[in-house]
Amino acid sequence: MANVPVDVEKVARCRALAREIATDVQAYIDTHTSVGAERTMLRAYGADGVDDRGAPLVNLAVDRLRDNGVLGLGAAHFMGRKLLLGASSVQDAAERMAFAPETDRGEGGPSDAEVRAVLEPFAKAALTRIDDARDARDALKASFAATPTPQKYVIVATGNIYDDALQAKAAAFGGADIVAVIRATAQSLLDYVPFGATTEGYGGTFATQENFKIIRRATDEASAKEKRYIQQTNYSSGLCMAEIAWMAAVERLDMLLNDAMYGILFRDINMCRNFVDQYFARRFIARAGITINTGEDNYLTTADAVDGAHTVIASQFINEAFALRAGVKEEKMGLGHAYEINPWIEDSFLMEIAQAQLIRQLFPVHPIKWMPPTKHKTGDIFQSHVHDAMFNLVGIATNQSIELLGMFSEAVHNPMLMDRYLSLKATKYMFTTAKHLGEEIEFKKDGRIAKRAIQVLDEALELLAQVQTETIWDAIGRGAFGDIKRTRTGGKGYKGVAERDARYHDPLLALLEADK
Amino acid sequence: MANVPVDVEKVARCRALAREIATDVQAYIDTHTSVGAERTMLRAYGADGVDDRGAPLVNLAVDRLRDNGVLGLGAAHFMGRKLLLGASSVQDAAERMAFAPETDRGEGGPSDAEVRAVLEPFAKAALTRIDDARDARDALKASFAATPTPQKYVIVATGNIYDDALQAKAAAFGGADIVAVIRATAQSLLDYVPFGATTEGYGGTFATQENFKIIRRATDEASAKEKRYIQQTNYSSGLCMAEIAWMAAVERLDMLLNDAMYGILFRDINMCRNFVDQYFARRFIARAGITINTGEDNYLTTADAVDGAHTVIASQFINEAFALRAGVKEEKMGLGHAYEINPWIEDSFLMEIAQAQLIRQLFPVHPIKWMPPTKHKTGDIFQSHVHDAMFNLVGIATNQSIELLGMFSEAVHNPMLMDRYLSLKATKYMFTTAKHLGEEIEFKKDGRIAKRAIQVLDEALELLAQVQTETIWDAIGRGAFGDIKRTRTGGKGYKGVAERDARYHDPLLALLEADK
Amino acid sequence: MKVDTTEHVLRAYGDRHGDGMVQMSFVLEIPPGARAREAAKRFAEAHGLSEPLVATQELCAEGFTYFVVYGHSKHTVDVSKIEVPEISTEPLSREEIETRIKKRGKKIVVVGACTGSDAHTVGIDAILNYKGFAGDKGLESYKGFDAHNLGAQVENDELVTRAVALSAEAILVSQVITQRNCHKENAIALVDLLTKKGLRDRFVLLFGGPRIDHKLALELGFDAGFGPGTKPSDVAAFLVEKFAPPSVEVA
Amino acid sequence: MKVDTTEHVLRAYGDRHGDGMVQMSFVLEIPPGARAREAAKRFAEAHGLSEPLVATQELCAEGFTYFVVYGHSKHTVDVSKIEVPEISTEPLSREEIETRIKKRGKKIVVVGACTGSDAHTVGIDAILNYKGFAGDKGLESYKGFDAHNLGAQVENDELVTRAVALSAEAILVSQVITQRNCHKENAIALVDLLTKKGLRDRFVLLFGGPRIDHKLALELGFDAGFGPGTKPSDVAAFLVEKFAPPSVEVA
Numbered sequence A, B: 001m002a003n004v005p006v007d008v009e010k011v012a013r014c015r016a017l018a019r020e021i022a023t024d025v026q027a028y029i030d031t032h033t034s035v036g037a038e039r040t041m042l043r044a045y046g047a048d049g050v051d052d053r054g055a056p057l058v059n060l061a062v063d064r065l066r067d068n069g070v071l072g073l074g075a076a077h078f079m080g081r082k083l084l085l086g087a088s089s090v091q092d093a094a095e096r097m098a099f100a101p102e103t104d105r106g107e108g109g110p111s112d113a114e115v116r117a118v119l120e121p122f123a124k125a126a127l128t129r130i131d132d133a134r135d136a137r138d139a140l141k142a143s144f145a146a147t148p149t150p151q152k153y154v155i156v157a158t159g160n161i162y163d164d165a166l167q168a169k170a171a172a173f174g175g176a177d178i179v180a181v182i183r184a185t186a187q188s189l190l191d192y193v194p195f196g197a198t199t200e201g202y203g204g205t206f207a208t209q210e211n212f213k214i215i216r217r218a219t220d221e222a223s224a225k226e227k228r229y230i231q232q233t234n235y236s237s238g239l240c241m242a243e244i245a246w247m248a249a250v251e252r253l254d255m256l257l258n259d260a261m262y263g264i265l266f267r268d269i270n271m272c273r274n275f276v277d278q279y280f281a282r283r284f285i286a287r288a289g290i291t292i293n294t295g296e297d298n299y300l301t302t303a304d305a306v307d308g309a310h311t312v313i314a315s316q317f318i319n320e321a322f323a324l325r326a327g328v329k330e331e332k333m334g335l336g337h338a339y340e341i342n343p344w345i346e347d348s349f350l351m352e353i354a355q356a357q358l359i360r361q362l363f364p365v366h367p368i369k370w371m372p373p374t375k376h377k378t379g380d381i382f383q384s385h386v387h388d389a390m391f392n393l394v395g396i397a398t399n400q401s402i403e404l405l406g407m408f409s410e411a412v413h414n415p416m417l418m419d420r421y422l423s424l425k426a427t428k429y430m431f432t433t434a435k436h437l438g439e440e441i442e443f444k445k446d447g448r449i450a451k452r453a454i455q456v457l458d459e460a461l462e463l464l465a466q467v468q469t470e471t472i473w474d475a476i477g478r479g480a481f482g483d484i485k486r487t488r489t490g491g492k493g494y495k496g497v498a499e500r501d502a503r504y505h506d507p508l509l510a511l512l513e514a515d516k
Numbered sequence C, D: 001m002k003v004d005t006t007e008h009v010l011r012a013y014g015d016r017h018g019d020g021m022v023q024m025s026f027v028l029e030i031p032p033g034a035r036a037r038e039a040a041k042r043f044a045e046a047h048g049l050s051e052p053l054v055a056t057q058e059l060c061a062e063g064f065t066y067f068v069v070y071g072h073s074k075h076t077v078d079v080s081k082i083e084v085p086e087i088s089t090e091p092l093s094r095e096e097i098e099t100r101i102k103k104r105g106k107k108i109v110v111v112g113a114c115t116g117s118d119a120h121t122v123g124i125d126a127i128l129n130y131k132g133f134a135g136d137k138g139l140e141s142y143k144g145f146d147a148h149n150l151g152a153q154v155e156n157d158e159l160v161t162r163a164v165a166l167s168a169e170a171i172l173v174s175q176v177i178t179q180r181n182c183h184k185e186n187a188i189a190l191v192d193l194l195t196k197k198g199l200r201d202r203f204v205l206l207f208g209g210p211r212i213d214h215k216l217a218l219e220l221g222f223d224a225g226f227g228p229g230t231k232p233s234d235v236a237a238f239l240v241e242k243f244a245p246p247s248v249e250v251a
């Protein structure tokens, strides 16, 4: 394999700095919770359903805690109390939390120890549910041959879950290894998860537990048919990132788009909220053995991909540090990056090779996820197809793990059946015709590729040092990533954050945190 | 630049063998002539025009010689006699040759020395005409910056010379460096050159002197407009290959498709005829400073491109040897090869790199001409565009000299305006994005690419040794090139060959042969 | 309106003048084969293509075939009949813009946002932020403009409230997501809201995005529309013509 | 005729069932801009596309613009109404073919050529020569066939003369060049020639090439047509069904 020069010393320093950056934030996380996090715990214990106006029970229950100013005690505390005070089930307990006429301030009555004890079996049951799904996935996966890398990842995004299912199967037929159902544009900012099967969504389809099931069924059928394990993925992002992580865990999803900072930067979600939520989400993700996909690729859609190359790498180290703190294994960290350099720049292909290979070497056991060109795509679908071809070539030559396939219609619309078919076909072609290219070539010492790799790593190290000094909060404040500036208390969802009470204790969270 | 291993010893042996193969044939050529060759001489001396049924004067004159069994004396001999016997001009002499009531058997009357003497000034004038065109080309070319390699070569082929002119300009606008007007399917087998501007042709447009002028005007206008020298090319092949070479010389064409064996193999033209004609053609080509493009690429359309790779190289050495004997300089030999391996074969891209790079090294000063994928193209124009992209990538990485651009509609129709535009756009993209790739990489010693290059050269050497032993006549007889078998006296146009009389002497040919 | 050629009635052009060649691709729910080929031909013919050539037919999903078809379109388009509203503003130099606004005596206050659930800020940022687009600096970079960029996912309500609060004279709306015409709905909703509040005439309303053109913007009730490739200076020039026409000589 | 789906009236399918999405590309002689965009939209609408989206417009030659357009096609195709003649021959094994011809008692003599000025022999070679196509050996490889390949650029006259001389039972014609329908003209001329000479019934006439299908071949007066991807064994099976049907029991 052709390598770029990498100074292991510098890499170690990058990791150390990232660890410190995450430690600073972790102190905040460990003392806070959010409505999203607490709703997730309720779901995990077994609460489900919506009221007649479509509001999820867990929202009604948790909003009430927040309104009462007792969110900092954690939802589990109240659930435990309801169980001790006569609720017949978790569901009943949640309903009481939501609808009981009297206000529970979480004080008096059962002791904290009793509360913990009553929750213990439910916490274990919650874990078992996740573990069962994980085992089922492992078993099914093991019944097929392993998928060679790069794994071909495509999106479906009709807005209608039934059309999505059809297109997911079509994608598998066309050679896809991984199918993602893109989310409706609006969902990130909804502070609840819609319920049931959905057939209307702009720019994508709502992520709901029922929709997850429908696609799981479709991809399982496709696995059986294609004699290849077809992975399913969705988005653990936005104001409900943790709830979705849990849903994905129990619905046996294989991957999740999940990033420690994407929501802050690209959805203007409040930093505090986002950092707390990502931690809860990742605890479930880790337990479920789900692979995360981080979103550093997005930086290059708002910042220039030549100038901003190092921000991707700095952020990957940070995402890695956060993920490690949530118990996610390196083998499950699909750190994101992208092929977004202006294609008309001389030797842009060489810069892309340098970047892709550098990241491959920096994160050798990580299932890194590579995103195709998007920003410089135009409606010239023919040229766009060629642009993607070069992306595919670098993908196979540098052995990226997960490759989201580019679509020639990128600048036009969400991919249609034909677009996806042709993209898969072109990718199969490239992965075949250039199969061993990576093993066949070497990069010149001191050549353009080597120099570019060295430069980018140096800049990443510099940036990490700066972020470590100023803290991530301030670094984001001055636009260190994606040229986007956010403030600590600005953005959406800040009201949903609460400081944890000294008595905060969630037995399920404790079990999850016992991992690693 | 990434090199493949090349054993210079073997290369020298290839060249020596090819030289011997050509020497054998040259002995035949030097003692024969053909109707096509003699028509060319008449045209060069200045005969032109058609009769009222459209038959060219030179055909009428030369056919009469053949019918009278005196072709072996050469047309010049008779022209000289007519001039000595009162013809007022070359044209008048030719007309007398064609129409004079009495039959001239070439004997009696003026002595051979007188004949030569009277032709001498016309021979010099003929040379001057060629030289003037050459100088004009050189001057025009020198007024523009040199075109970087690979030079982008595209075809136009509407059948209508006026549409061709429009499309030629459009091609130049789109970035083409070289414009070829593809010939009508039928023309190769016509034993005369059509006259005047033509607007009807299947699969291409007739090559006529007037059509050459029309395209020259269009490309000159395009040069002025684009501030880049736009080259024009056509086909010196078929039964009139030598006449067309002469026309191209005086109409200031820059390149010609011209091969020592293409007509034999792909048009079933008689071997003897073809070898004689190619020699005459190349004598004019050499004088005119025209770049030839040989047709080895075609072998890979009838034979398998993996198995037949070495036949291309063997043939290139043979074409080189023939061209040298006709006075063509290496710097003007655009030896042909192609990207024709089944794209769905694993590592086919690596084999293409090996082949392209090997040929680049074997013929370092030659303006080698590289042909795009055609045979494995289907009507899936999107996939076809990607296939061409890989061709372009190898083109820039191995620095091919002349690159005929692939068209996504290859399996559908002759290129349309849009197809050509998009092809040029995609090529510009590739030549920009991967500009210095060739300088950046090295191939692994003992890797797949290196091994393939060694194997192909070994096989080429072996084939040359065999051909040298059996002679090219017999080698073609058993299908050594392109899996096509031809016999020495079979094929079209054999009747047009004549053994040269001992008195055969053409002053213009003698002048041409004085070169080198 | 300018007329570009003497020939007004255009056919498609591929190989030869007037051949009408067009390329189509589509998917039909039928497995490949002789019937599928015939179906594709008839489908193409229904579009007005003669001698349709089915260049390829491939199974692209169970029961679905992808086709590429070429054919000679019988259709023509009479361009002499096309009247497209075009923004007639001539480009102005930065100096000219600054001088004119200076003459006017007060800055032009503009508020921009990417509205609804749309989070694509790159376009509106390109117009408003200092950095600009393709080397052309954004409105923020002009002394004469007071540019407020509210960013993405801004609801119409909030946009109007902020515009009023800032005494903005122009509102710049960006919409990138267009799936099932949500951009049009969003735009119409804004115009309705302003009309209902009696504020429509208070603002010059600009609409922009990769799928927007002037014609569409006018149809939706905006004052101007800006499509792909718009430069900040185009927008500046347009606004200056509106708010500081050359004749204006006020304090 | 087989019916493949219960739904007979098909629309194009892109994103959602029944959306009618199709893609088109074409060139119009108009420079890019607002008018060109409108011209392209109207041109697309003339083809029956609603809400046409001009994805790109680029100057591709002086005065010419290349367009990519997407739109919802209103057209449908009723596949239940499609009756396509298909070659009904079932594939036969090599043994079956050999046995049947052996039973018949004499070889099937066939003559093939690529006719007119067409020099594309790869197709006819694939069918006739030993080597065959995609691993399927050509007719030459069968003991039961006496296959004569006349190669390329064979004039109809000569083809007929040779067929008569060789007492051929089938004539196989390949045509690859199709520019302005020269393949059809060539084919019709052969049928006319045979008819004029009173020889039409003496031969089974097969037509093949990348643009040939059974339907077209029948229309042109041939007995069968073979398109891209034809295997020699398909042709062998067809000829065996003709000349050595399972019932035949002659000497």
Ligand code: B12
Binding pocket: A182, A183, A184, A185, A186, A203, A204, A266, A298, A301, A302, A374, A375, A376, A377, A378, A409, A410, A411, A412, A413, A414, A415, C112, C117, C118, C119, C120, C121, C122, C123, C124, C126, C127, C133, C172, C173, C174, C175, C176, C177, C178, C179, C206, C207, C208, C209, C210, C211, C226, C227, C228, C229, C230, C231, C235
């Ligand atoms: C970058 C990008 C993103 C970034 C956005 C980051 C950001 N902060 O803006 C990220 C990665 C976050 C993103 C996310 C999504 N995206 Co997006 N994205 C793109 C992409 C690649 C480029 C857009 C872009 O930045 N163009 C560059 C700018 C400069 O161009 P522009 O917007 O046209 O702006 C110019 C002009 O139009 C004009 N202009 C624009 N606005 C205005 C306003 C005024 C007043 C004026 C005067 C001028 C003006 O001036 C600008 C400069 O010339 C396009 C694909 C493509 N290549 O076009 C998809 C694309 C727009 N995205 C798409 C989708 C669907 C999404 C998602 C919904 C996917 C999902 N379900 O997760 C998400 C959700 C985001 C949301 N809720 O909106 C689709 C939209 C399909 C459609 N037409 O409906 C596209 C086309 C991709 C695709 N094929 O699916 N995306």
Ligand code: B12
Binding pocket: B182, B183, B184, B185, B186, B203, B204, B266, B298, B301, B302, B374, B375, B376, B377, B378, B409, B410, B411, B412, B413, B414, B415, D112, D117, D118, D119, D120, D121, D122, D123, D124, D126, D127, D133, D172, D173, D174, D175, D176, D177, D178, D179, D206, D207, D208, D209, D210, D211, D226, D227, D228, D229, D230, D231, D235
């Ligand atoms: C190889 C090739 C050549 C070779 C031919 C070598 C040879 N000895 O055959 C060479 C390089 C010489 C050549 C030259 C030309 N070619 Co050419 N060529 C091609 C190419 C790349 C592949 C054709 C091929 O071999 N296909 C593989 C065979 C196996 O497929 P097939 O022919 O379809 O055959 C199968 C079936 O159709 C069927 N079949 C075919 N015939 C028959 C007959 C019977 C009886 C039966 C039962 C079945 C059958 O069985 C076969 C096996 O499945 C195509 C482009 C493409 N990718 O299609 C252009 C193409 C066919 N050529 C084209 C042209 C224009 C030319 C030229 C005229 C260009 C020029 N002006 O110089 C010349 C002149 C040749 C001439 N006079 O005919 C055009 C034709 C355009 C059109 N539709 O009219 C094409 C499409 C390229 C293009 N886009 O311009 N060409």
Ligand SMILES: Cc1ncc(COP(=O)(O)O)c(C=O)c1O
Binding pocket: A183, A184, A185, A187, A188, A235, A236, A237, A238, A257, A258, A259, A262, A267, A293, A294, A295, A296, A298
């Ligand atoms: C890491 C990550 N999360 C989430 C998303 C998109 O989801 P949403 O914007 O709906 O949260 C993306 C977008 O590509 C992403 O990269």
Ligand SMILES: Cc1ncc(COP(=O)(O)O)c(C=O)c1O
Binding pocket: B183, B184, B185, B187, B188, B235, B236, B237, B238, B257, B258, B259, B262, B267, B293, B294, B295, B296, B298
């Ligand atoms: C060397 C050479 N000469 C001539 C031709 C074609 O010309 P024709 O067949 O009209 O002689 C080709 C075809 O590509 C060629 O490669």
